[in-house]
Amino acid sequence: MLEALRRAPRRSRAELASETGLSKPTVSSALRSLSGIGLVRERGRSMGRRGPSASLYEPVPEAALVVGIDIGVHHVRAVVADLDGVPRAEAEQAVGGPDASHILEAVHAAHVQVGGAEAELAVVGSPGVVDPATGRIRSAPNITSWEGVQVEAALGDALGLGVVVENDVNLAALGELAAGAGRGRRSFAYLKVGSGLGAGLVLDGRLFRGHHGAAGEVGYLAVGGDPLGEADPARGAMERRLSQEAVTSAARAVDAADDRDPRSLFAAARRGDPVGRAAVTSTAQALAVCIASMTAVLDLELVLLGGGIGIQTDLLLEPARVATRALVPFAPEIAPGALGDRATLLGAVAVGADTARTQLISRSIATARAVA
16 A cells, blocks of 8 residues: 555545555555554545545655665765655765774764664665675675674664665665666666676566675676686686776786876776777776676676766777677666666665665554554
């Protein structure tokens, strides 16, 4: 019932019964329950129709607040939003150092800045893999002492409320699904290319995490001449081929003295600089290999690009499309993400709003059963 109202607010009982297939008495009972916990309210009456006017109902966005947090190595960003995902306050907090204690301090400070104490819960996007069996972080080499932390407990202590933790790239994919270029798509990947490499996978309209919570760790794709001989537990073969470090290495292969960072190289490529153009060509080819490898297994409809390297779509998009079509017979659409560096934050808010609605309804059911 609530989902039907969220899709099309201000509906009458008769319209909701028709859309959901529920009986009118069941619709009336559900509306009373949802109104009783503040998730739905009556808002006006139908006009201009045959017969008597009817009460219209709509969701209540301010029924609960949720906090979304995006953990980075250098900055933590936080937003508090209502159940429609509309931000009420945002903050960014510098991280004192790339280690667990400084991350927790920055998370707490950002949460205080946005005034999230009254929120129903927080959803946090973190680098690394959240092990579904233990709740511990794995594969987060850029943050000292972060691996092995039971993150929901640690962040819950820092914030003083319930916490859901998800991989940051997974949340970016969910952000694009809810409010970006993935809206209405059933099968797509959000590929973040920057200092590292990772993908969030949406299959049949749902986030796919895999058995160990490690689906989308495409940095470990076995590419190159001797991937086993170059094994690195912290960084896989594909990440060494497609990342900020790889862009710089491609430039140095052309000019050993060139020590420009990727941003400078892309700017130089736009001016026609040969070293910059060589770096772009190498990056587009590696991007195509990564996309083709995912598509060969998953038959993706769409791949969205994000991250500091991935957003250079004016240079990379068309060469990557051409190279991908040469590698697989059914190439996906390749496009830039629509949400930029806010994708993880907005994904956190979307997950938080869904979780908050479920929690409010579950508490109401539990209370009703206790009274009965």
